[in-house]
Amino acid sequence: MKIRVTLTGRSYHNAAELPPEFELAEGAKLSDALVAINTQLPEEVSLPPSCLIAIGGRHMGSVGNYPDQPLADGQELTLVAPVAGG
Secondary structure, eight states, rough: EEEEEEETTTTTGGGSSSSEEEEOTTTHHHHHHHHHHHHHHHHTTOOTOEEEEETTTEEEEETTOOOOBOOOOTOOEEEEEOOOOO
16 A cells, blocks of 8 residues: 655754655554654654654554554655744
C-alpha cells in the first residue's frame, strides 16, 4: 500500500530528503510509517517526540505519544514539527 507524507514546521527543510509517497506492507501501522520516514531522513536527523501527527487531517497525537493504528492505502500522513518563537 502507498501513503502520502507531508512534513511541515521547523524541520520542513528535511522534507527534501523524503519521497512524497511511501510503499508500506499491507496491514502496516502508524509506527511502521514513522520508522520508514526516519530511515529516509538525513543520518543525524530524526522526528522529534513533540512532532504532531495527523492522518487524513485528523490529529493523532505526537511522535512520542500516539495510538498505533492501521493505515490504509492512499492515506495522507502529515507531520508538523514544533516551531518555537515569540
